Amino acid sequence: MRKRSQIIAAVAAIFMLLGIGAMFWPLDGYIESPGEADDLAKFVKIDGQNDTSKGRYNITSVYLSKANVFGYLQTKINPHLSYSSAQDITGGESSAVFAQVQDFYMQSAIANAEQVAFKKAQRPITTTYRGIYVLSVSAGSHFKNSIHVGDTITAIDGHHYENSDGFIKYLADKKKGVTVTVDYIRNGQHGQTSGKTIKLPSSQSSEYPHGRSGLGIVLTDNVAVDTVPKVDVDPGQIGGPSGGLMFTLQIYDQLTGNHLSKDRNISGTGTMNVNGYVGEIGGIDKKVMAAKAAGSTVFFAPYVEPTKTLLKYEEQHKTNYQLARDTAKKYAPNLKVIPVRTFDDAVNYLATGQIIQTKER
The missing domain is CATH 3.30.230 (Ribosomal Protein S5; domain 2)
Incomplete structure (x- = not known):
């Protein structure tokens, strides 16, 4: 009888440990x-x-913290x-790239x-337009291996503009598959690469209702300010x-x-x-x-x-x-x-x- 009780207690302990482990299983x-x-x-x-x-x-x-089962269950009872x-938080980027983008x-x-x-x-106040800061590069971009998140694009085909709209308009009406040359700065170092334009999806913009050509990147302006x-x-x-x-x-x-x-x-x-x-x-x-x-x-x-x-x-x-x-x-x-x-x-x-x-x- 004692041996049977010990077995039951051991099994119960195992299930308890498994339950505790499951609660902290990462999501x-x-x-x-x-x-x-x-x-x-x-x-x-x-x-x-x-x-x-x-x-x-x-x-x-x-505050963001990595989720586990216990934390997920807490969200069901705590309204805050x-x-x-x-994917929703980082857009599929690594933690390092996500942190870099958030810092920018x-x-x-x-x-x-x-x-x-x-x-x-x-x-x-004086502003200097540095160029386009790259927030992400799409999987379908021909620049996915040569342009990185965190790069600043300073010129396309030798043309520098004073806002992102200038770069966008330069590329917009080009045909798909046109080779363009991109100048960029990465970690303070200048670089240059070439690749082909791709057709971007249509948008709600009245200017480009049927889509436009581009590099396949998500961008924002990189501006230096002196005051x-x-x-x-x-x-x-x-x-x-x-x-x-x-x-x-x-x-x-x-x-x-x-x-x-x-x-x-x-x-x-x-x-x-x-x-x-x-x-x-x-x-x-x-x-x-x-x-x-x-x-x-x-x-x-x-x-x-x-x-x-x-x-x-x-x-x-x-x-x-x-x-x-x-x-x-x-x-x-x-x-x-x-x-x-x-x-x-x-x-x-x-x-x-x-x-x-x-x-x-």
Whole structure:
């Protein structure tokens, strides 16, 4: 009888160990959870000086961790956690390439923030267009083995343009299979390669409704910015483009004398383009929770007018503003969510308390 009990106990222990092991079995995905709301005064220096005002602008983040079965099950019971496949997060790129792209997105966001803030403040600024930064290369591209993620394309067939549209238009009307020569910079070294154009899929653009020719890369502009006074930004381990709005506010307010923050703890999110428009981002509900944990009372959220088609593809079928507003209403009632389309909308709210009009469906 004792021997039989020992066998049963051993089998039970084995099954328990297998169950525990299964819970921590890795999955091909990531768990997204609320990150931090970091004070940008720690990251930004103007003329070598940090912001010493009592007000605070925070950059909010989402924390990514490799998923396992236990973490995945947690997402089913914790509304502030979510699971995303590795493909959705990294686009199929390696961790190293993904990190490299996120770092460039951050540097691009800072460059845009400087341009918008200095133009708004009417302070001297000079921009130098370096070329096209390569974010990814498609499997069907003839350049897939010669052009790498992180390269900056400076010329095509000897032609350099002052924005990506120039490069795109040069290639657009060429026939499929035309050989072009590409000049690029990789890790500070100049290189040159040749390959054939491919036909790219049709798009919703009225300019190219039936598709166009191209290299088969995803790209963005690589711009160097020089300012007077000099701005130094060290974002640490934070990557991606979603801090653009908050960097712009930090730089502008610090540049003009810290008159906007008015001792408030202010968080927010949103991309920033060079014309001052704020773009939507992912994980805004988690960023609201990060802002709450940091004690913020104001949260800026990108606003786009909701349409039936747009809501079909939005996260949780809500726009950024709707999701942020609803999350705060339920979990952070002391956090006021402010919709913004542009940098000027955020400045106007901080200066006057005026909020843009929104439409709901």
